[in-house]
Amino acid sequence: MNVQYHVIIVGSGIAGLSAAATLAGHGLDILIIDESGHRGGQLLRKTRLKPSCFSKFEPDLMKSKGFDLVWTINKDPDIDWLFNARVLGIFKDRRLLVHIENIKTHGEKASEKIIEVRAENLILATGAREKYLPFKGWTLPGVMSLGAAQILMKSYGVLPAHNTLIAGTSPLMMVLASEILGNKGKVTALVDENSMIKKLTFLPLIKNHWSKLLEGAFYTSRMFLNRVSVFQGYRVIQASGNKGFQSAIMAKTTPRGDVIPGTEVRFFSGALLVGYGFAPNIELPVQAGCKLEYQENKGGWVVKVDETLESSCRSVYAAGEITGIAGAKKSFIQGKLAAMSILKKVGKINARNPKKIFTAEIQRLLFLNHQQTAYSSFLNRLCQAPASAYAAIPDETIICRCEQITMGTIKKNIQQGFDTISSLKKATRCGMGRCQGRICGPVIFDIITALTQKKPEHIGCSLSRAPVKNVNIKAFLNS
Ligand SMILES: Cc1cc2nc3c(=O)[nH]c(=O)nc-3n(C[C@H](O)[C@H](O)[C@H](O)COP(=O)(O)OP(=O)(O)OC[C@H]3O[C@@H](n4cnc5c(N)ncnc54)[C@H](O)[C@@H]3O)c2cc1C
Incomplete structure (x- = not known):
């Protein structure tokens, strides 16, 4: 070399x-x-x-x-x-x-x-x-991202569970549903936060992107043939279970993205896969x-x-x-x-x-x-969860999984003026853990935007320094 x-x-x-x-x-x-x-x-x-x-x-x-x-x-x-x-x-x-x-x-x-x-x-x-919209219980074993489940299946030949619930806004949800069905798994339901009206904004693009339409039609027909229930305009608001994921509560949302009280439905399943775009x-x-x-x-x-x-x-x-x-x-x-x-x-x-x-x-x-x-x-419009959804995350929900920082702590610090990614990181340690903000960084950006309406240039993005990924000190000593 x-x-x-x-x-x-x-x-x-x-x-x-x-x-x-x-x-x-x-x-x-x-x-x-x-x-x-x-x-x-x-x-x-x-x-x-x-x-x-x-x-x-x-x-x-x-x-x-x-x-x-x-x-x-x-x-x-x-x-x-x-x-x-x-x-x-x-x-x-x-x-x-x-x-x-x-x-x-x-x-x-x-x-x-x-x-x-x-x-x-x-x-x-x-x-x-992948991007996320945190909810109560999203850190439970058995709740995972769509991409993680894809790696499990494609790289290790393992299904996330016998019955899997899929939720979010990402087009990857349909890919995953199809892959699970193709691997002889079951899909409990597909809970899509997007309404049909929002999806129809694709119509003017068909001329140049007809292959996407065919792809969508293929996944939809596979789900239809396997009788997978699809809920549109619903969001997962809570995951529960004793040692791991057992059930999730979904609720209907308004076109603005607010949860409509009284519309909650509980689904029991072996795993929950979520994704909010990239x-x-x-x-x-x-x-x-x-x-x-x-x-x-x-x-x-x-x-x-x-x-x-x-x-x-x-x-x-x-x-x-x-x-x-x-x-x-x-x-x-x-x-x-x-x-x-x-x-x-x-x-x-x-x-x-x-x-x-x-x-x-x-x-x-x-x-x-x-x-x-x-x-x-x-x-990106399809995948982006509304600002109101980020503002409404309950205080006890963990946002930074590595450092266990909750929404309540983040909100309190934003109110005290730590309204940039860098200052919030220094004040709370969010984004300082093992993943270095790769998971919580975009979420925190959306939370600050939703709570302060400040411009992106003010909020900034996670700064990264070498080494940008975790590495054992042993590797340097061996070199
Ligand atoms: C989790 C996930 C699952 C997806 N699944 C699908 C799917 O099933 N179907 C589909 O059509 N699209 C899927 N997509 C979208 C897909 O990313 C794009 O369609 C496209 O393949 C992107 O190609 P890319 O070359 O830009 O990036 P990628 O395919 O993401 O390739 C980037 C590569 O860079 C490497 N890399 C990153 N950082 C470093 C570093 N510091 N050092 C060394 N290597 C590094 C990564 O290991 C990766 O192999 C998925 C996206 C994600 C995030």
């Missing part, structure tokens, strides 16, 4: 893979780093030995495209991969501090160390994570000093990029969900676009890439990228 690369890509999701496949074959030294042990990020949790015939029938073909990208990249000898490797920090001149774990076949850590690599050009494609993983770009911008229609704080996807830091590019939540297709387009911007910059327009064709392709990608904007707005 080299220490110096022409291009380093952080993240092997669809954006990272698409960038690597575009850069492949141009004589550039490329390194892909990913903290997980598989290729393909959130979309491809398991790399198949052979692309399945079924994936060819997916409406947007993103999974099969992802598998094809893995094949292309695997064949290129100039591309190095580093898996189970977390980028902990980015320093001057794009020097990256990377924590590498050697994992034994049965999952145990064999050894760990820290290395430094340097990139002439860096593509950050670190994806997104937030971009911006710790690394923040630590690197890239400028951010707050865009509600892109999912919150995102990396600010120009048309070439270069950030405010020279030769640091951002692609995929970290420039705005919009799904796999946008990540695929942006990975390619960032790579082509680098190829253009380093003068790789040659006989294989004649300038006219190259420029036309960049124009096409820019157009496709722009087309994703309308879908992004719809998606």
